[in-house]
Amino acid sequence: MKSILIIGKVWPESASSAAGSRMMRLISVFLKAGYTVSFASTANTSQFSDDLHKLGITSFNITLNNSSFDVFMKEHAPQLVLFDRFTSEEQFGWRVAAVCPNAVRILDTEDLHFLRAARQTALKEKRNVLPGDLQSDIAKRELASMYRCDLSLIISSFEMKVVKEQLNMDASILHYLPFIVEDISVEQKKALAPFDARQHFISIGNFLHEPNWDALVYLKTDIWPRIRKQLPKAELHNYGAYPSQKVFELTNAKEGFIIKGRAETVQTVMQQARLCLAPLRFGAGIKGKLVDAMLAGTPSITTAIGAEAMQNDLPWGGAVKNTSQAFAEAAVHLYQSQADWQQAQKNGFRILQDNFTNTVHEKELIDLITLIQSNLQAHRTANFTGAMLMHHTLQSTRYMALWIEEKNKSH
Numbered sequence: 001m002k003s004i005l006i007i008g009k010v011w012p013e014s015a016s017s018a019a020g021s022r023m024m025r026l027i028s029v030f031l032k033a034g035y036t037v038s039f040a041s042t043a044n045t046s047q048f049s050d051d052l053h054k055l056g057i058t059s060f061n062i063t064l065n066n067s068s069f070d071v072f073m074k075e076h077a078p079q080l081v082l083f084d085r086f087t088s089e090e091q092f093g094w095r096v097a098a099v100c101p102n103a104v105r106i107l108d109t110e111d112l113h114f115l116r117a118a119r120q121t122a123l124k125e126k127r128n129v130l131p132g133d134l135q136s137d138i139a140k141r142e143l144a145s146m147y148r149c150d151l152s153l154i155i156s157s158f159e160m161k162v163v164k165e166q167l168n169m170d171a172s173i174l175h176y177l178p179f180i181v182e183d184i185s186v187e188q189k190k191a192l193a194p195f196d197a198r199q200h201f202i203s204i205g206n207f208l209h210e211p212n213w214d215a216l217v218y219l220k221t222d223i224w225p226r227i228r229k230q231l232p233k234a235e236l237h238n239y240g241a242y243p244s245q246k247v248f249e250l251t252n253a254k255e256g257f258i259i260k261g262r263a264e265t266v267q268t269v270m271q272q273a274r275l276c277l278a279p280l281r282f283g284a285g286i287k288g289k290l291v292d293a294m295l296a297g298t299p300s301i302t303t304a305i306g307a308e309a310m311q312n313d314l315p316w317g318g319a320v321k322n323t324s325q326a327f328a329e330a331a332v333h334l335y336q337s338q339a340d341w342q343q344a345q346k347n348g349f350r351i352l353q354d355n356f357t358n359t360v361h362e363k364e365l366i367d368l369i370t371l372i373q374s375n376l377q378a379h380r381t382a383n384f385t386g387a388m389l390m391h392h393t394l395q396s397t398r399y400m401a402l403w404i405e406e407k408n409k410s411h
Helices: 018-033 068-076 087-098 113-124 131-135 137-146 157-166 184-189 209-230 266-272 288-295 324-336 338-355 360-374 376-381 385-407
Strands: 002-007 034-039 058-059 080-083 106-107 151-154 174-176 202-205 237-238 257-261 277-280 300-302 319-320
Touching: 002 018, 002 087, 018 034, 018 058, 018 106, 018 288, 058 324, 068 087, 068 237, 080 087, 087 106, 106 137, 106 360, 113 131, 113 209, 131 137, 137 184, 151 288, 151 360, 157 174, 157 385, 174 360, 202 209, 202 266, 209 237, 209 257, 209 277, 237 266, 237 385, 257 288, 266 288, 277 288, 277 324, 288 300, 288 338, 300 324, 300 376, 319 324, 319 338, 324 338, 376 385
Parallel strands: 002 034, 002 080, 034 058, 080 106, 106 151, 151 174, 202 237, 202 277, 237 257, 277 300, 300 319
Antiparallel strands: none
């Protein structure tokens, strides 16, 4: 029986974040390929966690800096181990390598954390990202994690270029795997609410994610007042998981700026809106909210960061604008122009069809993993940098973890 263990920093919540949706899609890929899937995490589940048991997935709570994980790995001996981000690999990768050396180790980067951090720093300092920003401490940690794994999954074609061309990583340990969505049928498109049955604007995104919080404040202070001035009856409904008090304090009903909190289902609220606004000023990866908007037939106004690696050479399903004035003008125009709105909707459907409904990516992933498994020693021999980093990690991290474990025993 083929088996995979997924080690997650958190339990997947597909209704809360794009990362959760991505993880659930990955799980479905392995289930379809005939794998027995197990999921382990040091975190606690929440009321919003996906029901893994319903999918036949066994769940385990694991402990950080504790040799009980080694016993757990010996008992289960999975053929594949997938880490849901580089910090999970840092914590458990060396233990997996020591206890189950023949297990293929896979890292799902989700997005490149160091790229997002570099852009955030550049925004704060009001400058462009410099080459040196991509050699930060977090970049060194994340790239080291990628090298130590047998394969890293990259969600964005732009990020593939960054790691291959700017940071000279070997393509043999990288695999491009974008968001994959089901194709929208003609009947589903016809069932969507038309232009004149929709009203108001929507923004959506997990409020704990810093790029989303920055975009929300940017909307509130710079963009929405410009839109509202020209559309005095329009409202902006802001949805997202985990809203804090400071998020709710942004509500101003008189200005039509309303914090709605968690959406029961993304598609329900997205299909009611006429336009989606996503003025992201930093970030990385592929933006799940914009995929959701296209699936709902809802045109979007976003930035170059938001649309990055999503459209390729196709026209955007809405508009891409990088200044608050241009962003607001595009939003007002598309909100009022039925013909342009309908064309934007078609553009969105085309982007989905050409870039995100291609299940060839899934087959390529399983085929590549099978190939790596059959030539694991040669594959690792070709990645000397990874072997070197694993050697030093096994020494330094192992002794630090053992010290922490002994320290914990004394308390």
